[in-house]
Amino acid sequence: MVDNQILKDLSERLAKIVPMAEDLRDDARTRMEQVLKKSLQDLDVLTRDDFEVQTRALERAEQRIAELERTLSAMEARLNAIESSADGAAD
DSSP states (O other): OHHHHHHHHHHHHHHHHHHHHHHHHHHHHHHHHHHHHHHHHHTTOOOHHHHHHHHHHHHHHHHHHHHHHHHHHHHHHHHHHHHHHHHHHHO
16 A cells, blocks of 8 residues: 555556646747757758758759850950951951
């Protein structure tokens, strides 16, 4: 009987402690996340989402630069052709 009473008391005490432990765990997790986020911000570390956004923006910029380089090359070729025909007509 004594063993059963001890187990019953222990069980009741543990049942009372568990909700408090869950609250403490949640509070600790929240605080750790806040500290980690602050530390990463101080280090200028990007989140994965921010990194992907920046990567896409860079890819678009590279495509636009390539487009502009092709346009510039075509304009230079036309200018050279005009200059060549002007030189040929002047001779």
